[in-house]
Amino acid sequence: MTNSAPLRGLTILELGHSVxxxxxxxxxxELGARVIKVENPATGDYARGWGPPFHKEDATAFHALNRGKESLTLDFADAADAAILKRLIxxxxxxxxxxxPGLLAKFGxxxxxxxxxxxxxxxxxxxAFGKTGPLSRKPGYDPLAQASSGIMSVTGEVDRPPVRVGVSLIDMGSGxxxxxxxxxxxxxxxxxGKGAQVATSLFETGLAWMTIPLAAHAVSGxxxxxxxxxLAEIVPYQAFEASDGWVMITAGNDKLFTKLCQxxxxxxxVGEDPRFALNRDRVILRHELVPKIEEAVRQLTVAExxxxxDAVQVPNCPLLRIDEVWNHPQTEAIGILTEGDGQKWVGLPFTLDDxxxxxxxxxxxxxxxxxxFKQASQ
Known part of the structure; x- marks a missing residue:
């Protein structure tokens, strides 16, 4: 069995805030590195105030993102604190x-x-938007990257107001x-023996998540x-409303579609109609096919x-609320909820040798x- 702290011995200095x-x-x-989080002594990480809810004096959002770190407050404008920062670097x-952009340069x-x-x-x-280019000095947050990378243009429903993906997938993806x-x-x-400069941005992360839609545009306009x-490329591959809730059905190939109809x-x-035999045709005839499946599902409960x-191995699942996800036996079984500070938090989504x-x-x-840290500098 491998050690569950493979990065032990590494020291990381985090000059960061938010997500x-x-x-x-x-x-x-979580991988075992020592992470020293440097914060503004007056405000701290902005995420400390992102609540309610709060756990102790800080927002649960802050706890979710900063477990296992050390907190050091430094005023970059103070000569002694700046010296500590440079030593730690x-x-x-x-x-x-x-x-x-430009904040660290301001302090030398x-x-x-x-x-x-x-x-x-x-x-x-x-x-936010990359090291070069006309937007390189522009500040940015996750919603701005979702908007500017095209993610919001393909999220939600046609002829409805724009919808942001409900989690900070751009911020977390950039991390x-x-x-x-x-x-x-x-x-x-x-x-x-040489280090490197690693650079990414929220905008680049958004473009990476848009790989398939952007490729489709490049090829076909x-x-x-x-x-x-x-999903644009596959039908049926969406949520359908049953008599008592919603169920996600993903018939991702022609054989699964046939099984679904059976x-x-x-x-x-519908399953015997040659017009729907191939996915490429089902995508084109989405407007005709989807209502037929909607009508069939509407007659049944989610469980039915x-x-x-499940009996024919067509992928499906009910749409779950957050409380249902938290208490789901599968969530418990995989052990992704880790203990810390008297609470359970979502851990890393992978294991090393179990x-x-x-x-x-x-x-x-x-x-x-x-x-x-400050006594060590005296």
């Missing part, structure tokens, strides 16, 4: 930062200069790309429209649909580790 950099730091902390294996910290002084350092930048880049740079450092719970009452003739489709990496730690109070 993107803290999520990257959380991943690394020199001692760290990697720095992760998502501060607004330049990534290129820092890397010349510390060639083994891995410096990770998470920006994930940062960790991927950092680990790649770490592998290279093992060979060469198509401008995708939203399909609600459905299993659900009233769809036998599930029983009928062990889920976790720091088991709590999110730190603002400045909880100030004395340890």
């Amino acid at each position: 993107a950099a803290p999520y990257a730091g959380l991943i690394l902390a 020199g001692e760290a294996d990697a720095v992760i930062q998502n501060l607004r 910290i330049d990534a290129d200069e820092v890397r010349r002084e510390h060639p083994a350092l891995i410096w990770c930048d998470i920006g 994930m790309w940062t960790v991927i880049g950092l680990l790649a740079a770490l592998c290279e450092r093992l060979r060469s 198509e401008v995708r429209k939203p399909h609600g719970s459905g 299993a659900l009452p009233g769809l036998k003739e 649909v599930g029983t009928l489709l 062990v889920r990496p976790t720091s088991g730690g709590a999110a730190p109070r603002l400045g909880a580790h100030d004395n340890m």
Whole structure:
């Protein structure tokens, strides 16, 4: 069995706030790295106030993203605090930062200069719209990246107001790309002894999630429209309303579609109609086919649909509320809920030799580790 803390011995300096950099730091902390979170002494990480709900004095959003870290408050404008920051940068294996453009330079910290002084350092930048280009100095948040990358244009329903994906997938995705880049740079450092500068942005992450719709546009000129719970390329592949709730049905190939029609009452003739035999035709005839399936599902309960489709192995599941997800036996079975600070939190979505990496730690109070770092500098 591998150790569940494979990054033990690494020191990460997190100059971050909100979601993107803290999520990257959380991943690394859960994997065993020492993560030192540097915060503004007056405000701390903005996410500390993102509530209610609150756990103790900080928002649950902050706890969810900052477990297992150390908190150090530094005023970059203070000479003594700036000296501590520069010392910690020199001692760290990697720095992760998502501060607004130009802020670090204002206080005399330049990534290129820092890397010349510390060639083994891995410096990770998470920006809003990228390092270059007309929007490179523009600040950004997850909703702006969802809007500007096209994600909101394919989310929701046609002729309805724009809809944002309900979780911060751009921010968290940027944190994930940062960790991927950092680990790649770490592998290279093992060979060469040299660090690297890893850079990503919310906009780039949004474009990455739009890989398939953008490819479709490049090939055909198509401008995708939203399909609600459905998918542009596959039919049927969406949520249907049963008599007592909603069920997601994903007949992702022609054989599954045939099984679907054989299993659900009233769809036998639909399954035998040659016009619907191939997915490419079902996509074109979506407007005709989907109402037929809607009518069939509407006659059944969610449980009945599930029983009928499970029997023929057509992928399906009920749409669950957050409380149902939290208490679902499958959530419990996979052990993704980790303990920390007297609460359960969602852990990393993977295991190493059946062990889920976790720091088991709590999110730190603002400045909880100030004395340890500031006394060391005296």
